[in-house]
Amino acid sequence: MSLHALANKYRYFVRNAEPDKVVLECSGVNCQWRVYATKIKGCPRFEIKTLDSNHCCTVSERGEFRRHATSSIVGGMMRSKYVGTGSGPRLGALREMMRTDHSVPISYWTAWKSWEIAIENGRGNAEAAYSTLPSYLQQLAVANPGTLVALETSKGPGSVQCFKYLFLSFGASQKGFDFMRKVVIIDGTHLKGKFAGCLLTASAQDGNYQIFPIAFGIVDSENDQSWTWFFNKLLVVVPDSAKLVFVSDRHTAIYSGIRRVYPMAKHCACLLHLQRNVQTIFKEKHLGYLLGRAARAYKVEDFYLHFNELKVVDGACADYLIRVGLEHWARSDFDGARYNIMTSNLAESLNAALSEAREYPIVPFLEYIRSMTMGWFS
Template identity: 40%
Template sequence: EDVPDLLSDAKDEEPFVGKLYATKQDCQIGLAIYAIKEQFYFRQTRTSRHSFVLSCHDVRCDWRILAKELTNCGYYTIKKAQLVHTCTIDTRNLYRKKATSKVIAHVYKSRYNEPINGPKSAQLQTMILEDLRVSASYMKCHRAKEQAVEDTVGNAEDSFLNLEDYFERLKATNPGTVTAIQTELDIEGNTRFLYGFLSFGASIQGFRKLRHVLIIDGTHLSGKYKGVLLTASGQDGNFQVFPLAFAVVDGETEDAWTWFLTKLERIIADSTNLTIISDRAAAIIKAKRTVFPMSHHGACIVHLMRNVVSRYKNKGLAKMVCEAAFSFRRRDFDANFAKIKQANGACALYLEGIGTAKWSRTYFKGERYNLLTSNTAEQLNNALKLSRPSPIIELFMFIQRMLTRWFSARRTKSAKCRGFVTTEVEKVMQTHIRLTKGSKIANITDWSYQIRGLFGHPNTVSLENKVCTCQVFQKLKIPCGHALLAADSIGLPYVNLFGDYYKTQTWRDTYAGVIYPEAPPGDLPIGDLPIGDLPIPEEVTTVTLLPPQTRRPSGRPKEGRIPSTGEIPVPKKKKLTQNKCGRCGQTGHNRTNCVVPI
């Protein structure tokens, strides 16, 4: 009760007798910042368990400070202070040494409440130069940022030690949640982290109501122990990202992808109705063949276009590939592919080698609906980019908080929807109606019709089988404009033409589950579950999980995302032009050297 409140606005003021600091480290850092701003250097001449003495670097100077712990409570106060310098200016140049990584980390934390979202190391260099008038190296600023993040979100090593306990507490609040940790033994016999997997029960229940299309991808982490975050997601009935599962692994290797897909196979059974979309990485293709041999694999058209640009240096060729991939009818695909052959025969052979059924909508053997790219996974990775430098538990906590917000917002949005289909599907339906406006209808049977457009192109639609010769109806599972006109002619409600996964009620059921934060240590959450002690399995409490063995790579740490092939734009070469003479208009000389008579 005798300890007064600490004044946050007095941190940078001149020290005085009686000034309080929260800890010994805060006292030392505060005095170091004061010395930097006043441009003098001091050294710690005497240190004990509960006090220390600071003196000026010049032994003839009278500047002294005695700081002492106050009544064994952890607070430090300045007991004595002689703040007048008698040394010369030329002896004070060592003050720059006080700008250590700890001091810079303190300045960094004081300016940004969430250091993990603060500026990069190069920008921190500029900030220190402006604030403290001190030049700091890039690596010193990088270590300072790491220290500030560690002080805020926790230690990376401790995060691995507490990971199994965190998973158990997370499963206690979220029934049906699936977690897994794969470990390995080092040469000394210690248990070290290798892989970690998480899929919330609410996500598993919701995914079973969606179209059976799974998009998988990986993004590199930038924390102390690096690694890769693997994601598996789908798309809900409103064309929004639906996250299903996450895993932290050592890299995008065949072993890592096989382990990840094995955990997914326990959630989603392998079948011919399942489609997996990803890039054409060899590790993914081999792992898919091992774990999901019955499912269909589709290549992302965006990655394929980037490969075409990288190989053949032709963006126009990539657009032709895109047009061929998005074609619904076989004749349209054949016409577009003929253009590719004519433009570049080597590119056509390259695409045929991949397999037309892998990347084209027309020849794909499974169901891709509107998903020809892995943009869904890219959007999910972009939403998680702020968590990439975090320790592993903080990473999973970020995922939990994000999914909690998404599920809550989409439950509210779906509850407000008054249509029989979702909002985005209704927009697609309106576009289909607009494109076929003014077409003529001819009856074939009770459920079959011929629709002739404004330009005389005929299409035959069967409402009973939900197919149309334009291929849009059966590929997207959304009625095309021809089917909607035919339904109008017989008074058939549009709702009978849609699949269940596009209907509003299915959209609501998809987000019926709730994702809760982890239970507090030792307790179960309030709600449907009883209150009491949380039993932690013995294998969790007895195993000491150490972080993976990694080595910091040489050079500057990479903080940005590694771009994929073809993602970096190739700069255009500038044409060299010669200046013309202002007198005669000829090139090769200027007005001063012109020899043409006036």
């Protein structure tokens, strides 16, 4: 009835409401519009018994029809736009649609609540998605042979099992990694849904310099326990080796996890993150350029040519970079093969590709990852 009132621009009120019947009347003073409906036995639906559909209310009285545009009604109207893995309209676009299509201006707060309701109606309840997660992972593993899934729970209130960690690596990713250069880019990014958390990713670069996803993890936050758990699961997919190289930002939990789980592998820092740190700490604009020249040099003599120039500009910055460890950021001092991969930009691009889905409930989010990865591999 609210949708009908919005479409035909009138306002009604509930004259009488009981479990088995309802009476609605137009809010116009002398308007005769009236609906009488009763509940059908054995069915949740109502049947209209009496309807006087003629309106004789004034234009000013009809102008109150906008009050029917509550968040629950608008969310129900927009539900179909959020079904599946596609992205629905954002808040600004949602407000514009209501204004142009329905002549109803809504506030930002109403749009926000409507957006939450539309997502929940279209993609499922965020809390309920966790209860369907085990069956979804089981079906995923059956449909994709060789896929590795791991789900860890913890005891919550009343001994209820609560979600803690998730690991996912598709069988196709594991087979393909055998033919990749053994440089793994790892990164973590925040999820934007109701229960937040972090997405951990491990990826490589294929022969066309494109992103090759290896594994995904969902954890509470980037800490020592979560990263160590993720690396222990990744060890099954990516064995430890002296020829293996990890590239990441300088997060202490990542450093700690790699030392524990991958003692033979080499680890180097993302040059871009290091340049940003230097820029933030030492302020000099030219330092980032000199750092990049020194880091990318292949020969030791070329490295010191640029590094000494940086040292002349800011000796404190040079001391900072030495404390970081030349073997972590300078290609000439790195004891391993990192090839052309000097940054973790590849992982940042993967995070960007998943940006819109990071607010989905967990099962639609995993389905988005599966669909996207399948499309890329295809």
